[in-house]
Amino acid sequence: MADNTRADADKPDMQWRIVGGLVGLAVGFASRKVLSYAWEKSTGKKPPASADSLEISLGEAIAYAVVMGLGMEVARIVATRAAARKWRSWKDAAKDLQP
Template identity: 55%
Template sequence: MADKGDIGWRVLAGGAALASGFAARRAITYAWKKTTGKEPPTNPESPDVALGEALGWAVVMGVGMEVARLLATRAAARRYAKSNGRLPAAFGLGD
């Protein structure tokens, strides 16, 4: 069973990931519109969307979302360590 520190970490990391995902999606969509001059594909799997556009959107969105999640998790870990004096147990570094 998880101790309170683990629950606190899960809540903090989950909230950070959720917020960063929302912000990243908005930023990536905005950048796509500015770069290409059109809306991103709403359904890249559709045969009506050009393959290059679908692949481009998938790569940009995948990389962008993962980078945002990584940065948010690292920031949450720093905040957790600052308030608890150690990194979360999920990092496997021990006390």
């Protein structure tokens, strides 16, 4: 019986899953825009439409993939952790208000 309560406590609730998913989508969209803008400003070229294209050099394709992958993942982690901290504080505040 105790194992079930521990599993329930570790399992994120549906509200957080929805909020976390929406945060991830918004951060992914925004970080892609910011990184594309930064790529264009730093290289003077538009970001490649496809890293698989033979019209760009292998080095440029790899650099673009690294910058986008690393940048988007770091942004997602930071935003998700910040949102989780805020969510936890809201949940704790709601528990304190309950009689």
